[in-house]
Amino acid sequence: MIQTLSLPKRFLLLFSQLPASPCPHYSPLLLLLPLLFLAFLLLSPPQPPHRPIQAPNLSECHPIFVSSASNSPLLNCCPPILSPPYKILDFTFPLPNSPLRTRRPAHLLDSHYISQYSKAVQLMKDLPDTDPRSFYQQANVHCAYCNGAYDQPGFSNLQLRIHGSWLFFPWHRFYLYFHERILAKLIGDDSFALPFWNWDEPAGMQMPSAFVNNNSSSLYHPTRNPSHLPPVLVDLNFHEFWLRNQSDENAHSVDDNLRIMYRQMIQNGATSELFMGSAIRAGDHPEPGGGSVEFVPHDTVHTWTGDPRNHNDEDMGAFYSAARDPLFYPHHANIDRLWSVWKTLGPKHKDFSDSDWLDSTFHFYDEEARLVRVKIRDCIDMDRLRYRYQEVDNQWINMIHRTKKKKKKRNIGIINMREKVKFPVSVGNEAVVVSVKRPKRGGKEEVEVLVIEGIEIDGTDYSVRFDVYVNAWPDDFKRPNARECAGSFVSLPRLGRVVNGRTNLKLGIGELIEEEEDYDEAVTVALVPRKGKATVSAVYITWLS
Known part of the structure; x- marks a missing residue:
């Protein structure tokens, strides 16, 4: 099998192959090589390690809980034990x-x-x-x-x-x-x-x-x-x-x-x-x-x-x-x-x-x-x-919406709601409304994306859902298929072993916002709870290629 050397290793290999007692005309090169190598290390972008997910060891399988209750039964969904x-x-x-x-x-x-x-x-x-x-x-x-x-x-x-x-x-x-x-x-x-x-x-x-x-x-x-x-x-x-x-x-x-x-x-x-x-x-x-x-x-x-x-x-x-x-x-x-x-x-x-x-x-x-x-x-x-x-x-x-949405008059109630939000915020009892700035576009091929970051589910044995609306009126929150609904976070019951960690929701909103007649430097985003509770760490807009 042929081994592929990284560029730094090739450089060191070249340096090691120079004569041990070089002729005088090698001296400038020997003095220059360490400087060139140092510059190479400083200027080269770091190479990310290769970290693919590996198949699990089937013999190290754990039973799971089917409820968060203290008396929850254990379920064994592990494969048949193999004889090594x-x-x-x-x-x-x-x-x-x-x-x-x-x-x-x-x-x-x-x-x-x-x-x-x-x-x-x-x-x-x-x-x-x-x-x-x-x-x-x-x-x-x-x-x-x-x-x-x-x-x-x-x-x-x-x-x-x-x-x-x-x-x-x-x-x-x-x-x-x-x-x-x-x-x-x-x-x-x-x-x-x-x-x-x-x-x-x-x-x-x-x-x-x-x-x-x-x-x-x-x-x-x-x-x-x-x-x-x-x-x-x-x-x-x-x-x-x-x-x-x-x-x-x-x-x-x-x-x-x-x-x-x-x-x-x-x-x-x-x-x-x-x-x-x-x-x-x-x-x-x-x-x-x-x-x-x-x-x-x-x-x-x-x-x-x-x-x-x-x-x-x-x-x-x-x-x-x-x-x-x-x-x-x-x-x-x-x-x-x-x-x-x-x-x-x-x-x-x-x-x-x-x-x-x-x-x-x-x-x-x-x-x-x-x-x-x-x-x-x-x-x-x-x-x-x-x-x-x-x-x-x-x-x-x-099924694309072919008619432009007219600019709506500002809703004072929505404006007051969005100015009071401090993150992290709980999404569970009432709608969370926040004003989100739109960053400048980085390139023509990029897509405008709304990110709901750091979603942490409160509880383990029930499903969670909240819907995300952009530039919507409160009446729109009652309609699941409203044009202003950018998408939904949906989580089926999170059963198993102890679940720790957070997840994220990313929604493409470019087409939704382009339907507006006027350009806004910010949009109003509403997180409308439907079932269960979750905590959200941040809401922002970015561009993805």
Whole structure:
């Protein structure tokens, strides 16, 4: 293996190779070299260390709490204990001539496919719990990685959590990939593919009938919201708050859902960081900040599907139990599809090129029950993984607001509220309104971003949500899909081990502010609580490239 030397090391190597007793004409060079080397060290920019997240040691897995109560039971969602020494294989791609599996919309499935799919899931459920391919253990994979059952290797005080960062999309892609391969193996059909719940398209905005119509099917699950069964329209911006303040439970509409998709995919997805989440490297605190789609509609559809008769809306409404519901997998298949769609929407919509992202690793069991080490760089190209998505319309792409918003008369109440805010501030009892200065733009390619920094959740066993409004009147706070709503912070129940740390929310507001007729050097930002309590350290605007 060829070793690549850094520039300082090359310089020292060159210096060491000069003659020990140089001729006189070497003297000026010998005197000059140390000075040149010192100048090089002072002027060279520091090189950041390579710190990708490393796959956890599966034998060092911790039970988690499912409630913050003192008598909370412990849940063991750890994988089967392996007898050392065990072998970990490096991931290899399927053969290029293997079948290209096509994932289809769940609402368009035919009876033959539904029969095969339900058979595959039943066979997976029939496997013994000690088999890492069993449905029980497949659900535990999500539970362990999402609730802090593992520590980061080398950092016993830092949990590994794959939500709330740039790990979210690639980890779930691999999770679905191996889940799908196991199902295909069980029914002996290498062309089998998972369906996707196409909830962002009007025809797919209901729970898919294959998962609700037959309670003897392996796809049926009893712990879903009984008030949200077909033909009830899914609410991509769902929260219980709206139901308590509406006379009609279906007051939201298809257009509301499409506008939410436009806001999250385009307005709040203008850069890789905004869409995919903030960077996390080895030694960093977990959950530095999720991407736009992870908050809404990912979290909101989880909550909408979960059963409110359970304390944490289990199963889909809590991360530790979500993957017990077969509908979890089509839900996440659509999230995975949206990642691929996002990359077609503009020149800035690209995957990270950071080696710490590309070289982050995880462990999964494959269809042969072999433990496999994967790198994020291995999941970027769906064609190499031999699957694709059936083409469908994405009507939300055209839901941009085309009329300019007129300048509104100053609201004296809002002005008085925003002048009294001192950070850190609690968001829980009433709206927090603050005036935020807009910094000068650094470059033409940069995007104006509102940052809600240092969000710390008050409590562990309930979900938290607050909505963020820009230049809005108090009456706008009553409307979840108001144009003035820049986005939302949504957190499903934070169960697991002790959770310490803060996270952040970043929202693209350039398009929202450009609709104003007059330019303002500051904007009025309102944090409107919907459920639970959180503390916010700062609110400011910056520019991201």
